[in-house]
Amino acid sequence: MSYHNHFFVAMATVFYVLLVLNVSCKAQLSSTFYNASCPNALTTIRNTIRQAVSSERRMAASLIRLHFHDCFVQGCDASILLDETPSIESEKTALPNLGSARGFDVIENAKAEVEKICPGIVSCADILAVAARDASTLVGGPSWTVKLGRRDSTTASKSVAETDLPSPFDTLETLISSFASKGLNTRDLVALSGAHTIGQAQCFLFRDRIYGNGTDIDSGFAATRRRQCPQDGGNGNLAPLDLVTPNSLDNNYYTNLMQRKGLLQSDQVLLSGGSTDSIVSEYSANSRAFSADFAAAMIKMGDIGALTAQNGIIRTVCSAVNQ
Known part of the structure; x- marks a missing residue:
């Protein structure tokens, strides 16, 4: 093989390695993910969560549970927020969620407020994760640094919700x-x-x-x-x-x-x-x-099955896939 061929092979290898590393870095969640693209996102979300918990203290528990029930089904991808459609069998109708999962309107309100300042930037999955942290602190619980950069699913799974979510009767x-x-x-x-x-x-x-x-x-x-x-x-x-x-x-x-x-x-x-x-x-x-x-x-828990980089979408509203 000539020198030039060796050179091009070597350069191609270097380029491939850099490409993989770049994709890997982009795929990682980061607490600073929205610092440039939507610097006021977390404050905006917190204001909505504070209002909801102030109106009904129980809502804090519901929001934490909503994040948990999202992450245990398909990962933390906001699939639990999707409404029923001809092509989507909503997780809201799964037995562990039916009549008990709450807080959907609170997340939707937070999303609407964020969309006003940064349309198409912040995912519903990230809003759920931030809402759970804020809910904890608003009822005297611990705080933590939320890693961000999740994207939203275009699918849901009622069947997985009914098999993977823990039961109150479990051993x-x-x-x-x-x-x-x-x-x-x-x-x-x-x-x-x-x-x-x-x-x-x-x-x-x-x-x-x-x-x-x-x-x-x-x-x-x-x-x-x-x-x-x-x-x-x-x-x-x-x-x-x-x-x-x-x-x-x-x-x-x-x-x-x-x-x-x-x-x-x-x-x-x-x-x-x-x-x-x-x-x-x-x-x-x-x-x-x-x-x-x-x-x-x-x-x-917030890392489970997170969609990042080119996977998933940023939903305009949390209850439906973008048209």
């Missing part, structure tokens, strides 16, 4: 396996479950637990919860997941578990003689450890 082994399939370990599982220190659950999700006469539930706690949840009827009656500090994102959830006062089966199994017992005990005694790990786990 510890099932929960560990479910989280592991998303790249999250047992510590992430226990930390993220701490979001149940805020929010409410419907009666039918905990009826069997409070009427089951099990040894893993405090009798007085069960009796108290029966007042809002009759043995027959009242399926949609709501009860706070944490009776003590229902509107504060704190470590009291773990204290409840230590006292056998977890409302859902999937809560109390975290303290049932398994591998997560020591983590529950640690978080109950150390609020700083919980806050730090909750923030870290939320960042880690």
Whole structure:
């Protein structure tokens, strides 16, 4: 091979390596992603979230849950926000979301405000991630630096939502396996479950637990919860997941578990003689450890299956694919 041929082959190799590195860099999420393209995006989102949480404290829990339910299905791509169409089977109608997933209008309002200042720049997936962080801080929970640069999906999956989202009736082994399939370990599982220190659950999700006469539930706690949840009827009656500090994102959830006062089966199994017992005990005694790990786990969860670079789109409205 001549010198010139060697030279061109070498240059082509260098160009290819640089191209791959460039694509890789572009594909990485970054906290500064909108610094140049939409510098006021995060402030605008926060203003909308603050108004929503001020109007209804419970909305903080709903927004955190919405981000979680998005990331566990197809990754953090805002697929949960898509409405039903002839070609899209909406995740909103999946059993884990139907009648319980909330906050869609809040995210849509935040998107509309951002579109006014930076049309076509900020994804709905990023707005969901930022909203979850802001919701946490607005109810006394930890803050964290949100990595940005996600793009929105053009598809949704009701079937995946019904198989991949954790159930309130799951065993510890099932929960560990479910989280592991998303790249999250047992510590992430226990930390993220701490979001149940805020929010409410419907009666039918905990009826069997409070009427089951099990040894893993405090009798007085069960009796108290029966007042809002009759043995027959009242399926949609709501009860706070944490009776003590229902509107504060704190470590009291773990204290409840230590006292056998977890409302859902999937809560109390975290303290049932398994591998997560020591983590529950640690978080109950150390609020700083919980806050730090909750923030870290939320960042880690936000990386799941993110669409970046040329993948996905930036939706104009969060509930529909651009026409």
